[in-house]
Amino acid sequence: MSEGTLIESQEERPAGGGRRTTVNAERKKSISILHGPNLNALGSRETGVYGTTTLEQINAALRELASSLHREIGIHHHSSEGELIDAIHTAAQRGSAIVINPGAYTHYSYALRDALAAVTVPKIEVHLSNIYARESFRRRSVIAPVVHGSISGFGAQSYLLALRAAAAMLDEIRD
Numbered sequence: 094m095s096e097g098t099l100i101e102s103q104e105e106r107p108a109g110g111g112r113r114t115t116v117n118a119e120r121k122k123s124i125s126i127l128h129g130p131n132l133n134a135l136g137s138r139e140t141g142v143y144g145t146t147t148l149e150q151i152n153a154a155l156r157e158l159a160s161s162l163h164r165e166i167g168i169h170h171h172s173s174e175g176e177l178i179d180a181i182h183t184a185a186q187r188g189s190a191i192v193i194n195p196g197a198y199t200h201y202s203y204a205l206r207d208a209l210a211a212v213t214v215p216k217i218e219v220h221l222s223n224i225y226a227r228e229s230f231r232r233r234s235v236i237a238p239v240v241h242g243s244i245s246g247f248g249a250q251s252y253l254l255a256l257r258a259a260a261a262m263l264d265e266i267r268d
C-alpha cells in the first residue's frame with residue numbers, strides 16, 4: 094500500500110472477547126470531476142442540444158451517486174485550458190480518478206491531451222451530447238486516444254455513467 098492511504102487503524106474485538114486484531118482501513122481514493130468551458134451555462138445554453146438541466150443539478154446528482162458508491166468526489170469548473178491542466182496534475186498527484194468534460198477543448202487542445210497522457214490515474218472523457226452525431230469539427234476528439242474511455246450522448250446521465258466507471262476502475266486498483 095502506498096504512503097498516505099491509511100486513514101485509521103480500527104481495532105476489532107472478536108465476539109465473546111479474545112485477542113484484539115488490528116485492521117488497517119484504507120482511505121478510498123477520490124474522483125475529481127472537471128467541467129470545462131461554458132458548462133456553467135448549462136440549463137440556458139443551447140437547450141435543444143444540452144437540455145435544461147443545470148450544472149448545479151448535475152453536481153447534486155453526482156454527489157448523491159458518489160455517496161451511494163462510498164466515494165469522495167471533488168467537483169471543479171474551469172473555463173481556461175491552463176486551470177484544467179493544473180487540475181489534472183493535482184488530481185493525479187493525489188491518485189484521484191479524473192472524469193472530465195473538456196467542452197470545446199476536446200476538439201483541438203493538444204495541451205489538455207498531453208496533460209491527460211502524462212497521468213496514469215483512471216481518466217474518463219464525458220460529453221452530454223453525442224459529439225459523433227454533430228458538426229464535423231466536433232466529431233474528432235483529441236482527448237479520446239489518451240483516456241481509458243469516453244461517454245458521449247446521454248445528457249446528464251453521461252456524467253453518472255462516467256462516475257460509476259471511475260469508481261469501478263478505482264475498485265480494481267490495489268495499492
Ligand code: DQA
Binds near residue numbers: 130224
Ligand atoms: C460538449 C460537446 C462540445 O463539443 C462542446 O463544445 C461543449 C459540450 C458536450 O458535453 O456535449 O461545450 O463537451
